[in-house]
Amino acid sequence: MDFDELLNLEEQYYQEGFCEGQNENIKQSFLEGKQYGLQVGFQRFVLLGQMEGMCDVIESYGLHNPILEKNIQTIRTSMKGIKMNNDDESVVEFEKKFVKLKNKFRTILITLQRLNKDKKDGVLTFEAFEDVSRAIAGEIRGFVENEDTNKKNSTQDQAQSW
Amino acid sequence: MLNTWGDVWASDSDIETEGSQDLVKLREKHNKRGYLDGIVSSKEEKLQEGFNDGFPTGAKLGRQVGAIMGILLGLCTRFGNEDEELSKAYLDAQKELRINKVLSKSIFDQNFDLQKKHPLITKWTDIANIYCEKYHVSPV
DSSP states (O other), rough: OOOOHHHHHHHHHHHHHHHHHHHOOOOHHHHHHHHHHHHHHHHHHHHHHHHHHHHHHHHHTOOOOOHHHHHHHHHHHHTTTTOOSOOHHHHHHHHHHHHHHHHHHHHHHHHHHTTTTTTTTOOOOOOHHHHHHHHHHOOOOOOOOOOOOTTTTTTHHOOOTT | OHHHHHHHHHHHHHHHHHHHHHHHHHHHHHHHHHHHHHHTTTHHHHHHHHHHHHHHHHHHHHHHHHHHHHHHHHHHHHHTTTTTHHHHHHHHHHHTSHHHTTTTTGGTTTEEESSOOOHHHHHHHHHHHHHHHHHTOOOO
C-alpha cells in the first residue's frame, strides 16, 4: 500500500465515522431538544391554566358583581386565541397577552378581597397565586429533576441561549 | 539456516492477518475521530427542531395541570376550612402534579411521545371534577 492509498483509506474511515456520529447526534439532539421543549411548554402554560381554573371557581361563587364578571369574560375571550406552539409569532403574541392577562387577573383577586372583606374566607393574593404555579413548575429555565441522573446537562447549557 | 529463512519469509496467511490487523487499527482510529467530529456537528438546529416538537405537548399538559390546581386552590380558599378532604386533595395535587412527575420519562415512550392519556392528569381531572360537582363549578 502506498502513501496515497493509505491517506484515502484514512479519509474513508473518517467519513464513515463522521456519518455514524452525525446520525447519532441528529437523533440524540432532537430528543434532547424535545425533552426541553416539553419542560418549557409546561412552565409557560401552568399559570395560564391556573387562572382559567380559578375563574371557573370564582364564577361559581355567584357574587353577581358586574366588574368581576366583565373581567372574567375578558380573560376568557383573550385566552381563546392563544396558540400553544413555539412559532415566533405565537410566542410574541403570548408574551403580550400574558402580561395583560396577569394584570386583569390581579384586579379580579383584588375585587374578590374587597367583596369578601367581612367573611372569614382565606385571602388569596396574586403573589400567593403565582407561588403555587412556581412550586408546580419551578422557575422558568430552572433545572428540572430527572430520574436519569447520569444524563449530561447540555440541554440546560443550551437553554441559556434560548 | 532453515530457521532464518523461516523468519524472513512469513507465509501468505501471516501477511494477510498482520495487514488486516493494521487496517482494523487504522479504521478504528479514523472512524473514531470522524465519529467524534460528527456527533458534535449541527447540534443546534436539531435541538431547536426537537424543542418545537415537544413544546405544544408540554404546553397542553401544563395548562391542564394549571386548570386542576386553579380549581382546587379556588375551592380551598373558600371551603378549605370546613372541607378537610378537599384541603388534603389540594396538598396531594401539589405534590403529584409537579413538573418532574408529570414529565417523568416513564410516562412517555422512547421518543418522548404520549401513547395514551396521561395517567396523572386523568386521575386528578377526575378528582377535581368530584369537587366541581360538589360545589357547582363547571367541570374541567
